Amino acid sequence: MVKQITEDILNEVIVKRPADSYKGDFGRVLLIGGDKQYGGAITMAAQAAVSSGAGLVTVASDAVNRTALHSRVPEAMFVDWTDLDVLMEQIDKSDVVLMGSGMGLTDYAVSLVKRVLMQMNAKQVLVADGSALTIVANEHLSFPRDTYTVITPHQMEWARLSNIQLNYQDEIELNDVQRSMLNVDVLVLKQHHTMIYNNEGQQQIMVGGPYQSIGGMGDVLAGIVAAFVGQFKLSLSHTVQAAVYAHSALAEQMAGYNYVVRPSLLADGMANFMGRYQSNLD
């Protein structure tokens, strides 16, 4: 049976920070994406990751995006993604790697996806979104068996990966079998009332609506997911559920006074939103 995720997940997952903590306690998160055409996507993902509490955020992207990214998110460090030695070093140092937001489908993007999939180890979490999912599907690649892997496809990306066409994607068993065959630990199948699939079963959010149908909304979700799994120590599947719920719950609140919710404003609003939920257990 599909479990509905409620607001309780936020009180469960978002905990008060210990007084003697430092940035290294809250996740070293590397975001890989943003080609010449899609610099906005990786910028929004970075904004979301920083605003959702990731301890240290590094962006690896096309060099053309450096200035724009820094003007919006000065907290993030930057690596030119053609500098492969530095990039591989950064991957090794990261707790979480998010790849795909605005990555594009160039030959270079394909080569990067292959490298990242090979480089990840068992202690790390991989979050794959956007173009990285399309590349994995087009190139018939596999997600790493030993790395905890979260994917956040929209319905067409899931169709490319799973070969389950859109009119069959409400078949829960079918989706779950494909998830497991793809070595995916958590599948976030984005839609109206997004579904989450993992080894514990299936969960669904009942918050959110069409004010979220705007380019960049999924890039922001990917940044929130990466930040949550990097900093919260509860089970990873619960942490992803909290991230997905928070994204749409905040959008729903913002829609109370906006016709559409701009993804970049949603990203910036996350710190305030999370502050209202931190549990006060010391």
Ligand SMILES: NC(=O)C1=CN([C@@H]2O[C@H](COP(=O)(O)OP(=O)(O)OC[C@H]3O[C@@H](n4cnc5c(N)ncnc54)[C@H](OP(=O)(O)O)[C@@H]3O)[C@@H](O)[C@H]2O)[C@@H](O)CC1
């Ligand atoms: N500001 C930026 O830099 C932005 C950059 N972005 C980056 O762009 C990259 C490409 O991502 P993408 O999602 O735009 O393109 P793609 O994967 O080809 O999917 C579109 C195709 O799928 C179909 N479709 C069917 N159902 C669907 C559904 N439920 N949701 C969505 N699509 C659905 C759809 O059908 P159609 O609309 O044509 O009827 C169309 O044929 C990726 O890296 C992303 O991060 C974007 O985030 C935007 C802001």
Ligand SMILES: Nc1ncnc2c1ncn2[C@@H]1O[C@H](COP(=O)(O)OP(=O)(O)O)[C@@H](O)[C@H]1O
């Ligand atoms: N009608 C809707 N109701 C609820 N959520 C929606 C709706 N339309 C879009 N969304 C949400 O917006 C996000 C869109 O993700 P995606 O298609 O990857 O966007 P992008 O790649 O442009 O950033 C998902 O989280 C999806 O659930």
Ligand SMILES: [Mg+2]
């Ligand atoms: Mg997307």
